Amino acid sequence: MSKFKLISMIVCVSLLLSVNAFAGPKVMRIGWATPMEHDYGVFIKKFAELTEKYTNGEIEIKMFPSAQLGNEDGAFKSLQMGTVDAYIISCNNISPHYPLMNVFVLPYIFPTQESVPEILSGPVGKKFFEQMQKKTKVHYLTYGPVVYRDVYNTKKDIKSLEDFKGLKYRVPKNAVMIETYKAFGAEPSPLAWSETPTALQTGTVDGGDNGISVIKDMKFYELAKHLTVLEHFIAFSPLMASSRFMKKLNDDQKAAVKKAAAEANVYINGITQAATEEIRNFLASKGMTVSRPDKAEFIEAAQTVQDLFADKNGAEFKNLVMEVRKATK
Numbered sequence: 001m002s003k004f005k006l007i008s009m010i011v012c013v014s015l016l017l018s019v020n021a022f023a024g025p026k027v028m029r030i031g032w033a034t035p036m037e038h039d040y041g042v043f044i045k046k047f048a049e050l051t052e053k054y055t056n057g058e059i060e061i062k063m064f065p066s067a068q069l070g071n072e073d074g075a076f077k078s079l080q081m082g083t084v085d086a087y088i089i090s091c092n093n094i095s096p097h098y099p100l101m102n103v104f105v106l107p108y109i110f111p112t113q114e115s116v117p118e119i120l121s122g123p124v125g126k127k128f129f130e131q132m133q134k135k136t137k138v139h140y141l142t143y144g145p146v147v148y149r150d151v152y153n154t155k156k157d158i159k160s161l162e163d164f165k166g167l168k169y170r171v172p173k174n175a176v177m178i179e180t181y182k183a184f185g186a187e188p189s190p191l192a193w194s195e196t197p198t199a200l201q202t203g204t205v206d207g208g209d210n211g212i213s214v215i216k217d218m219k220f221y222e223l224a225k226h227l228t229v230l231e232h233f234i235a236f237s238p239l240m241a242s243s244r245f246m247k248k249l250n251d252d253q254k255a256a257v258k259k260a261a262a263e264a265n266v267y268i269n270g271i272t273q274a275a276t277e278e279i280r281n282f283l284a285s286k287g288m289t290v291s292r293p294d295k296a297e298f299i300e301a302a303q304t305v306q307d308l309f310a311d312k313n314g315a316e317f318k319n320l321v322m323e324v325r326k327a328t329k
Helices: 003-023 039-054 072-081 099-105 115-120 123-136 175-183 193-202 212-217 251-285 296-312 314-327
Strands: 026-031 059-064 086-088 138-142 146-153 168-171 187-190 207-211 226-236 239-242 289-291
Touching (some): 039 059, 039 086, 039 239, 039 251, 059 251, 072 086, 072 138, 072 239, 099 123, 099 175, 099 314, 115 123, 115 226, 115 314, 123 138, 123 314, 138 251, 146 212, 146 251, 168 175, 168 193, 175 187, 193 207, 207 226, 226 251, 226 296, 239 251, 251 289
Parallel strands (some): 026 059, 026 086, 168 187, 168 207
Antiparallel strands (some): 086 239, 138 239, 146 207, 146 226
16 A cells, blocks of 8 residues: 555545544433423433433434423324434324224223233334334334322312213323213314313313322322222323334434433333322322223123224224234233
C-alpha cells in the first residue's frame, strides 16, 4: 500500500469517527397519556436506564408523559406516519387500527394475570405481533404493564348483573368493550379518554373502568365512590415504535432496545402485581366502597361476547380465540 493511500485511509476513518462523535446518541422520543408518576412512567424510566446501558449510550430516551405527544386515540396513526418515535398504547386503543387485537380485549379471555405472559410471550403472541408489524408497519417492543380494569361509578355498589341496569358507563371507542357492557346490562357511552373526568363530573356518564393505578393517579376516587372488582378485562399496554425510528438503528441497537424493553417489562409487572391490592385498599381509605361480587354470572355473560365476536369476525379472528382458549386451559 502506498504512503498516499495509507494517509487517505487514516483521514477517512478519522472523519467518520469525528462525524459519529459529533452526531451524538440517537434520540427516541416516547409518549404516553398518563402522568410521569403512573406505572407507565416507572416502566419507561427503567427502559431508558437499560437502553442506555445496553447500547453504551448510543440511544437516548426522552420521555413525554401526560399526552404531550398527542393522545392514545391518535398515537397508533402517528406511529404509522413516523411523527412519533414510540408510544405506550393500551390494547383497546390499538384494535381500531388492527381489529384482530380485539381478541385480547375480550372479557375474561385471560383467566388469570399469570396467563398473560404465557400467551403474549409464547408462540401465540409471537405469531400475532409479527403479523401485526407486517400489516401495519408499527413495531412491537413488549406488551407493557398488565393490570385488571376495575369498575367505578357514582351511583351505587355493584353486587350483581342486575345492579348494572340503567347505569351509563364510559367505554373507549372499542366494539368489544361496548358489547361487554351491553351484556352486563349497562348503557355504554363511547368517549375519548380525555373527556372522561369531565363526563363524570357533569353526570354525562355514571362510571367507567380503568387499570387500578389509573383510578388512583387520576384521582377518580374524588368523583366516583363505588369500586367493583370484576377483573373482567385484563389490560396490557404495549410499547410500540415507528418503522421510521427503527430503521435508524443497526441490528445490535435493535436487539439492545428489545432486550431493554423485555427486562423493563418484567420489572414493572413485578411492581404492578404487588401493588394491586394495596391500591384497592388505598382507594377504600379515600372513601370508595369496594364490592367483590360473585363472577359466575359475569363470566357467563362474557362468554356470549366472546362467541359473538368469534362468529362475526371471520376465520382468522375465531382461530385466534380458539388458540388462546386452548393455551389457557
